[in-house]
Amino acid sequence: MIISVRSLSYDELKRNLNHDDKIVIWSCDTCVKHCGIAGMEKMTALEDLLKEDGYTVLKKELVSESCQINLAKKHKAAHEDIFNESTAIILLTCEIGYQCVKTVFPKKKVIATAKTFGSGNFSNKKGPILTSPLPTTGLAPEPEGYTLTMLVEQFNLYPKFFDADKEPNPEKITITVDGKPVEVKKDANLLDELSANRIRIPHLCYDSSLGSIGACRMCLVKIEGKRGLVPSCCTQIEEGMIVTTEDEEITKLRKSILQMIIAECGDEIQQSRDIRYWMRRYKITENRFSLPKKDEIVDDSNEVLVKDPNRCILCGRCVRACANLSGQKVINFANRGSNTVTITGLNEPFASTDCAHCLACAHYCPTNAITPKSISKKISGYPFWTMITYPKKLARTT
Ligand code: FES
Incomplete structure (x- = not known):
């Protein structure tokens, strides 16, 4: 995942705006969400703050692959009128996202709100950890990595996202x-x-x-x-x-659930990392259930996603991700009981729906029932990280 920390306070952000600016807020929903700078909730919080202060927000949009130039171009084409009307684009993304959007909209005021430090991973205990700092950060590689708190302190950045992240001190x-x-x-x-x-x-x-x-x-x-x-x-x-x-009873039950999933979804489901991990953990080597295996049609009509209902375990993560994070509500449950399935739109092909291609559903699916068609590590022929050149420091005065 890409490790980014917020570099502008709300007041600093406002200093980069004029009161008559027509604003588009753009964010992504992949790795940087874990750093607390991206995602639908952050966009909504920022939109509310700006509107309260009398600014005009034309649109907010969540794009998983804002860092990929082609997708940014596609969005430009799809919303040409809005982007023509807008005078400022605020990005809640890493700086790769900033570079790409800036390339697609060279004449617009594009405001970056984060500083990107490199790549890393996520620890349940410590949160996002920077393990491979970019040379431009001047940080030496650290075997333990750098936590967000360390980066925030060392670089005098902001730990929280505007007013939306106020956390009470839990008892x-x-x-x-x-x-x-x-x-x-x-x-x-x-x-x-x-x-x-x-x-x-x-x-x-x-x-x-x-x-x-x-x-x-x-x-x-x-x-x-x-x-x-x-x-x-x-x-x-x-x-x-x-x-x-x-204990014995809990283990038996978990084993049965896993075996039922495999019986229904077939061996292919074992390609899922989560399922594989728990199968190994519970030493499942054979299946004691014989259930009719699903034989549903795979929907690959969507430009960027493939939906394979045969691998679906009805966990509902895609449904909630689509509704809560993307705000699109394209994926839903249909029918009841043993006939329950997930559908797109009004049970229409994925391509005919309002899918925003944010990939939130694929990101959260634990069984690869929804997967991206391709995740390109290269942008326009250049290795991923060469895209980053730091944006000029915005008007930060405090
Ligand atoms: S019921 Fe708790 S994780 Fe599914």
Whole structure:
């Protein structure tokens, strides 16, 4: 993932705008979302702030591949009138996104809000970690990597996204997990807090940025005083909780769920990293269920995505990603019970829908039922990182 940190405060951003500017806000929904600078919620928060202050926002748009020139050009063509009318484009993206949009709209005022440091990975405990700094940052490679906090302090940048990220100081309490005391945030999501404490619970339908629906049942745990098994993804932490995350009964159930998924979706589903990991973890070598294997038509009508319903486990992540992150609501559930399926639009080909090609659905799908047709590592023949030349410092005065 690309590691970027916000470089402009809201006040500094406003100093780059005129009050009569017609603004388009553009953001992406891939790696930089984890750094807290991108995504639909951030765009909405910024739009609200700007509108409250009397600015005109014409449009906000989420594009996963804003860093790819061709896609930016395509969006320009699709929204020519809006972009013609706009006088300022605010980017909540990494600087690769900035470079590309600047190339496509050379005469517009394009405002970058982030500084990009290089590539890295995501740690459940520490968040995004910079492991391969760009030479232009002057940072020496660090075996442990650099956290966002370190970058923010060292480079005098901003840790939070405008006013949208205000976090109350959560109260910490101690609960018992598998016989050991564990410190967690009071009232927080149990699965999130277990993960934060490196207690790995299998989960297929849950993602902290999408919320919980308790569909896959892989995250079931036992909680003293509660009847049966409860999904940890839908459980709020309470004082004095005593949790069992693994025992014979839980293991058996998780194995059965995995075996049912494989029986229904076939061996191909094992190409999914998540499924493969949990199959190894639970030593699943054979399938004890014989269910009719799905035989659905693959939809590859979409320009950038392929939807293969045969691999779908109905976790609903794509549905929520499309609605909550992209705001498009192109993917939905249809029918009920064992006939439930995911459909696009009003059960029409993907290509006929309002899909914004943001790729949020593919990003969150745990089984590769929706995948991008190609993820190009090269842009216009140049290696990825050669695209970055830092934008001139914007009018930052504080
Ligand atoms: S992750 Fe909790 S039910 Fe799916």
